[in-house]
Amino acid sequence: MARTSAKKNAFYAQSGGVTAVINASACGVIETARKHKDVIGKVYAGRNGIIGALTEDLIDTSKESARNIAALRHTPSGAFGSCRYKLKSLEENRREYERLIEVFEAHNIGYFFYNGGGDSADTCLKVSQLSKTMGYPIQAIHVPKTVDNDLPITDNCPGFGSVAKYIAVSTREASFDVASMAKTSTKVFVLEVMGRHAGWIAAAGGMAASEDCDLPIVILFPEVPFSQTRFLATVKEKVKRYGYVSVVVSEGVRDRSGKFLADQGLKDAFGHAQLGGVAPVVANLIRDKLGYKYHWAVADYLQRAARHLASKTDVDQAYALGKAAVEMALAGKNAVMPAIIRTSNKPYRWKIGEARLSRVANVEKMMPKSFISRDGFGITPKCREYLEPLIRGEDYPPYRNGMPRYVQLRNLPVPRKLNTDFKL
Amino acid sequence: MARTSAKKNAFYAQSGGVTAVINASACGVIETARKHKDVIGKVYAGRNGIIGALTEDLIDTSKESARNIAALRHTPSGAFGSCRYKLKSLEENRREYERLIEVFEAHNIGYFFYNGGGDSADTCLKVSQLSKTMGYPIQAIHVPKTVDNDLPITDNCPGFGSVAKYIAVSTREASFDVASMAKTSTKVFVLEVMGRHAGWIAAAGGMAASEDCDLPIVILFPEVPFSQTRFLATVKEKVKRYGYVSVVVSEGVRDRSGKFLADQGLKDAFGHAQLGGVAPVVANLIRDKLGYKYHWAVADYLQRAARHLASKTDVDQAYALGKAAVEMALAGKNAVMPAIIRTSNKPYRWKIGEARLSRVANVEKMMPKSFISRDGFGITPKCREYLEPLIRGEDYPPYRNGMPRYVQLRNLPVPRKLNTDFKL
Numbered sequence: 001m002a003r004t005s006a007k008k009n010a011f012y013a014q015s016g017g018v019t020a021v022i023n024a025s026a027c028g029v030i031e032t033a034r035k036h037k038d039v040i041g042k043v044y045a046g047r048n049g050i051i052g053a054l055t056e057d058l059i060d061t062s063k064e065s066a067r068n069i070a071a072l073r074h075t076p077s078g079a080f081g082s083c084r085y086k087l088k089s090l091e092e093n094r095r096e097y098e099r100l101i102e103v104f105e106a107h108n109i110g111y112f113f114y115n116g117g118g119d120s121a122d123t124c125l126k127v128s129q130l131s132k133t134m135g136y137p138i139q140a141i142h143v144p145k146t147v148d149n150d151l152p153i154t155d156n157c158p159g160f161g162s163v164a165k166y167i168a169v170s171t172r173e174a175s176f177d178v179a180s181m182a183k184t185s186t187k188v189f190v191l192e193v194m195g196r197h198a199g200w201i202a203a204a205g206g207m208a209a210s211e212d213c214d215l216p217i218v219i220l221f222p223e224v225p226f227s228q229t230r231f232l233a234t235v236k237e238k239v240k241r242y243g244y245v246s247v248v249v250s251e252g253v254r255d256r257s258g259k260f261l262a263d264q265g266l267k268d269a270f271g272h273a274q275l276g277g278v279a280p281v282v283a284n285l286i287r288d289k290l291g292y293k294y295h296w297a298v299a300d301y302l303q304r305a306a307r308h309l310a311s312k313t314d315v316d317q318a319y320a321l322g323k324a325a326v327e328m329a330l331a332g333k334n335a336v337m338p339a340i341i342r343t344s345n346k347p348y349r350w351k352i353g354e355a356r357l358s359r360v361a362n363v364e365k366m367m368p369k370s371f372i373s374r375d376g377f378g379i380t381p382k383c384r385e386y387l388e389p390l391i392r393g394e395d396y397p398p399y400r401n402g403m404p405r406y407v408q409l410r411n412l413p414v415p416r417k418l419n420t421d422f423k424l
Numbered sequence: 425m426a427r428t429s430a431k432k433n434a435f436y437a438q439s440g441g442v443t444a445v446i447n448a449s450a451c452g453v454i455e456t457a458r459k460h461k462d463v464i465g466k467v468y469a470g471r472n473g474i475i476g477a478l479t480e481d482l483i484d485t486s487k488e489s490a491r492n493i494a495a496l497r498h499t500p501s502g503a504f505g506s507c508r509y510k511l512k513s514l515e516e517n518r519r520e521y522e523r524l525i526e527v528f529e530a531h532n533i534g535y536f537f538y539n540g541g542g543d544s545a546d547t548c549l550k551v552s553q554l555s556k557t558m559g560y561p562i563q564a565i566h567v568p569k570t571v572d573n574d575l576p577i578t579d580n581c582p583g584f585g586s587v588a589k590y591i592a593v594s595t596r597e598a599s600f601d602v603a604s605m606a607k608t609s610t611k612v613f614v615l616e617v618m619g620r621h622a623g624w625i626a627a628a629g630g631m632a633a634s635e636d637c638d639l640p641i642v643i644l645f646p647e648v649p650f651s652q653t654r655f656l657a658t659v660k661e662k663v664k665r666y667g668y669v670s671v672v673v674s675e676g677v678r679d680r681s682g683k684f685l686a687d688q689g690l691k692d693a694f695g696h697a698q699l700g701g702v703a704p705v706v707a708n709l710i711r712d713k714l715g716y717k718y719h720w721a722v723a724d725y726l727q728r729a730a731r732h733l734a735s736k737t738d739v740d741q742a743y744a745l746g747k748a749a750v751e752m753a754l755a756g757k758n759a760v761m762p763a764i765i766r767t768s769n770k771p772y773r774w775k776i777g778e779a780r781l782s783r784v785a786n787v788e789k790m791m792p793k794s795f796i797s798r799d800g801f802g803i804t805p806k807c808r809e810y811l812e813p814l815i816r817g818e819d820y821p822p823y824r825n826g827m828p829r830y831v832q833l834r835n836l837p838v839p840r841k842l843n844t845d846f847k848l
Contacts, residue, residue, distance in 0.1 A: 018604045020597075048607035076597050078604035085608055165826060173444075173500050173729035176830060180442045180502035183472035184509055189725055210827060279722075280701070297724035298703075301613055305597035308733055311826065391826035402589060402735065402815035403634060406600060 007039060008110025010329070011053060012061075013046035014078040014145075015085075015116030015123070019159030020307040021318035022145045023079050025115050027072035028322025029143065030061050034069075036330060044107060044414055048081035050114075050123065054096065054422050056103050058414035071407035073319060074397035076307035079409050085424070087123045090133055099422050100127065101136040106417040111139050111329045115322075117146035117157070121337065122361035128335035141325040142337040142357055145318075147304045149200040152363040153355040154339035156390055158321060159304065161314030164204035165391035166306040167193050167248070170299065171208035175215045175246045178295070182244035188235065188286050189246045190296040192279035194303060196252040199223050199367050201303070205248030206379035207387055216242040217378065220282070222252030223367055224376040226261055232289050234377050239292060249282050308404055312393025317350070324352045348389035431463060432534025434753070435477060436485075437470035438502035438569075439509075439540030439547070443583030444590075444731040445742035446539055446569045447503050451496035452746025453537050453567065454485050458493075460754060468531060468838055472505035474538075474547065478520065478846050480527050482838035495831035497743060498821035500731035503833050509848070511547045514557055523846050524551065525560040530841040535563050535753045539746075541570035541581070545761060546785035552759035565749040566761035566781055569742070571728045573624040576787040577779040578763035580814055582745060583728065585738030588628035589815035590730040591617050591672070594723065595632035599639045599670045602719070606668035612659065612710050613670045614720040616703035618727060620676040623647050623791050625727070629672030630803035631811055640666040641802070644706070646676030647791055648800040650685055656713050658801050663716060673706050732828055736817025741774070748776045772813035 012029050014022055026045075033040045045059040046052030052059070059080055061069070072079055087096055103109075114124040121142045128140035144151050149160035171191060178189040195201040199221035209215040216238040220226065238245035253261045262278035279296040286294055317340055324338035337360050341353040371383035379387075397404040436453050438446055450469075457464045469483040470476030476483070483504055485493070496503055511520055527533075538548040545566045552564035568575050573584035595615060602613040619625040623645035633639040640662040644650065662669035677685045686702035703720040710718055741764055748762035761784050765777040795807035803811075821828040 014604070018601055051607065075600070077600035081607055082604045083608040084605075168826070169732050169828060170726050170730070172827065172830065173731060174725040176499070176501035177442055177725045177729040180438070180506045181508075183475060183505055184507040191726075207827065210825070212824075213827070213830070213832065277704070277722075295724050296722065297726050298701075298720065298722045299726070300719050300721035301598040301601045302594050302615075302721050302723070302726075305601040306594070307597060308593050388825055393826065394820070394823055396818070396820070399818055400636075401634070401812055402592070402817065403596065403631065403637070404593060406596065406637070408637065 007041050009041040009108050010043045010111035010113060011046065011104065011109045012043055012113040013049045013052060013115065014080055014082040015049045015114060015120035016082060017147065017304065018078040018082050019145055019147050019304050020076040020162040020310045021158050021314050022115060023072040023075045023077065024315050024318035025143050025145060025158060025322035026079060027069060028319040029113050029326055030069050032323045032326040036326070039330060040111060040326070041108065044109065045080040047411065049083035050085055050087065051083045051424060053103055054099055054424060056416050056418050058107060059411045060414045063412045064409050068407050068409055073315065074307060075406040076305045079407070080411065086119045087126055090126065097130065097134060101130060101134060102418060104136065104138060107414065110137065113141050113143055113325050115143040115145050117148065118151060118362055118364060121151070121357055125335060125357040125361045128357060139329050139334040141328050141333065142360065143321055143325045144337055144339065147201065148195060148198060150198050150364045150366070152360060152365045155342040155350065156340055158314060158318035160200060161311035161390035162306065162309070163194070163201055163303050164207070164387060165311040166303050166309050167201055167204040167299065168207035168391055169309060171205045171217065171246055171248055172213065172215065174297070175208055175217070178244045178246060185293055186295050187239050187244045187292040188283070188294040190279045190283045190294060191246065191248050192277050192296070192298040193248060193250055195222060195250045197222060197364060199250050202248050202250040203367065203371060203379050203383055204387060204391070207384065207391060208246070216245045218245055218247045219377055219379070220247065220249040220253045221367070221372060221376070222250045222254065223372060225256045226253050228285065234375070235286060236290055247282060249278050251278055253278055307397055307406070310395050311391045312395040313390055315395045320352060328354065345385055345389070348392070431465050433465040433532050434467045434535035434537060435470065435528065435533045436467055436537040437473045437476060437539065438504055438506040439473050439538060439544035440506060441571065441728065442502040442506050443569055443571050443728050444500040444586040444734045445582050445738050447496040447499045447501065448739050448742035449539050449567050449569060449582060449746035450503060451493060452743040453750055454493050456747045456750040460750070463754060464535060464750070465532065468533065469504040471835065473507035474509055474511065475507045475848060477527055478523055478848060480840050480842050482531060483835045484838045487836045488833055492831050492833055497739065498731060499830040500729045503831070504835065510543045511550055514550065521554065521558060525554060525558060526842060528560065528562060531838065534561065537565050537567055537749050539567040539569050541572065542575060542786055542788060545575070545781055549759060549781040549785045552781060563753050563758040565752050565757065566784065567745050567749045568761055568763065571625065572619060572622060574622050574788045576784055576789045579766040579774065580764055582738060582742035584624060585735035585814035586730065586733070587618070587625055587727050588631070588811060589735040590727050590733050591625055591628040591723065592631035592815055593733060595629045595641065595670055595672055596637065596639065598721070599632055599641070602668045602670060609717055610719050611663050611668045611716040612707070612718040614703045614707045614718060615670065615672050616675055616701045616720070616722040617672060619646060619674045621646060621788065623674050626672055626674040627791065627795060627803050627807055628811060628815070631808065631815060632670070640669045642669055642671045643801055643803070644671065644673040644677045645791070645796060645800070646674045646678065647796060649680045650677050652709065658799070659710060660714055671706060673702050675702055677702055731821055731830070734819050735815045736819040737814055739819040744776060752778065769809055769813070772816070
């Protein structure tokens with residue numbers, strides 16, 4: 001598709017669970033667009049993601065100082081708000097698309113940048129087809145983001161490297177701790193990590209140990225059906241050999257029948273169902289069956305928000321993908337996503353490639369079997385080789401009085417032009 | 425007491441729960457002792473704390489390179505192993521003291537450095553009295569350490585500042601995350617932190633918000649009996665005003681009857697008691713009564729092991745206290761503990777003072793009432809003024825391939841001289 005000749009504004013939105021570096025992508029989009037004001041007018045951000053477009057709740061990013069936009073690079077979370085809202089198909093909900101066109105037209109929007117995971121790639125693909133399906137000229141570019149690392153084509157997803165670094169470092173630190181305590185107290189430490197479908201984040205726990213740092217780590221992957229007998233035998237063996245062990249468990253671990261291990265049918269004193277994590281379930285199992293003292297932690301949001309420990313590779317790539325998305329728009333592209341292409345492992349080198357959205361949307365990339373060790377409780381050298389460059393490098397935020405200086409934007413609204421309501 | 429004239433060896437041991445900076449104190453002790461080889465022979469560390477002394481399981485720190493000892497400064501946990509073991513009184517268990525003297529005599533130990541909290545101060549005091557009570561000449565110096573920050577006299581305890589920084593930063597980061605998600609998803613984030621008796625660590629969650637960073641934080645202190653009605657009203661009010669809220673809950677929160685909130689009498693499908701944290705209890709309460717979507721995290725060991733985010737003030741003080749302990753020994757002192765004296769708030773200035781162990785042992789310093797806001801859910805400006813310098817400054821460990829380089833010492837044993845067993 002040729003670039004539209006008249007100067008158009010851009011729409012940018014964040015989608016789904018946020019990460020430590022999604023704002024670095026926003027920074028890449030906005031800073032690059034600002035360098036091309038002859039082609040791209042203003043960048044309007046959707047307040048709370050695509051909902052902002054549907055409800056005509058747009059944020060005028062041009063009102064933010066260059067300094068504040070630059071600070072997005074070191075600020076975790078979604079600065080404009082995100083949402084969990086997936087557009088239905090054109091057939092199922094035509095009025096959503098009509099509304100988008102109405103809002104885009106009112107605000108002269110010709111570029112659509114959508115920053116999210118698999119679901120958002122699908123939404124972005126649908127928007128990219130509006131020219132053809134509904135006669136509204138727009139270029140839609142997807143900017144990848146997901147801690148789950150499950151998008152296809154791209155070698156890895158921005159957000160994942162920093163979570164991986166956080167889990168690897170935290171597991172190493174906690175392992176040192178439990179090693180100190182094991183003689184008379186805690187022998188097993190259990191850390192619950194994210195990843196309902198794929199074990200990419202759990203795998204990062206394996207990076208806690210390395211050639212120059214011998215630590216006993218047992219990983220429970222969602223890809224490997226949980227065997228209580230084999231798990232307990234492995235824990236026992238590690239404790240016998242090392243005196244202690246760390247267990248990294250994915251929230252998505254299931255038993256052989258496909259039931260989540262976390263779903264233990266707990267009831268409180270009043271008989272109400274109680275939702276717990278999988279870490280206490282695993283810890284209780286170890287106490288009951290092996291009698292070891294234990295501690296457990298659930299990292300939850302801490303892991304994906306930990307900008308203080310971001311991977312430099314991850315930050316650089318998140319920014320580069322935002323920048324590339326705008327460059328692709330300037331080159332007249334539509335229905336594409338910039339992707340990370342790994343060109344070399346040693347030394348690690350990467351470049352930006354281009355993926356067609358039709359090949360990205362709704363495809364989940366699982367952990368290759370060759371990344372999980374034969375016993376099912378660890379990672380292979382091949383997995384280490386993949387993960388290592390992704391957690392490499394530190395990119396500390398600036399601090400003031402002991403605290404990281406994360407920016408809170410003013411997020412001033414674009415004056416509404418339609419003044420019509422839209423029911424979500 | 426005059427310094428013993430003959431050259432004696434020193435014994436050093438770590439006690440109780442470890443911290444991100446207890447090894448920095450060990451570093452201060454060993455490096456300072458090495459500078460005074462004319463007076464102090466070798467530093468022998470107890471393997472797994474005082475148990476190492478009782479079982480004649482000593483580590484010869486002189487076998488470690490200067491580089492590895494220096495690396496202790498940036499390595500979390502207890503490099504020689506710690507233990508939870510409190511000596512009984514002389515009357516109750518005389519054979520423990522006789523055994524200590526037997527081991528100390530066999531290895532020519534004249535200096536006893538004990539690195540721990542309130543219980544260890546008590547043990548250290550008992551050891552300091554061995555000259556008088558059992559005729560064995562020894563100088564015992566306590567090196568303070570505890571994430572709980574509950575030792576008296578000293579303005580603060582090494583280990584606390586780094587936990588406080590971790591909780592403050594993590595709460596800020598997770599609050600940014602939930603703020604992004606609140607429109608369509610999570611509105612409440614609950615973080616469980618350590619501190620069974622005192623709310624010092626929970627208070628640090630309040631530092632997530634600051635003059636230049638407005639965030640809604642609700643703290644549940646162990647000092648404030650839990651009122652469900654008032655808590656829910658506060659959460660509701662914050663969500664109404666901000667759209668979201670972060671709750672920082674101390675593991676030690678109790679209801680009005682004195683029962684731990686975490687103790688909900690949970691049963692699994694088989695009727696077995698299930699031990700959970702307090703975070704899921706609070707989260708479930710919010711879901712049931714207010715209907716908000718929530719996420720919860722339990723920081724557990726991650727908070728006290730997080731050397732990657734240590735406070736520079738904390739590291740400096742931990743080292744300085746180890747150094748001062750040796751200097752006090754060289755000056756002929758006994759039954760004392762070096763303590764942090766705050767001499768100025770703005771600018772923050774501190775020096776090392778001296779506390780008599782008889783005034784430290786078994787005394788718990790609670791949070792002053794003036795540090796908790798009137799509504800019981802926040803911290804006062806006075807508390808902020810106290811906490812702020814303690815979390816100030818970053819002191820990053822060196823990294824290699826994306827991971828912090830923490831040292832694992834060789835921990836070579838001192839050849840045994842007694843070859844007699846001791847039953848703990």
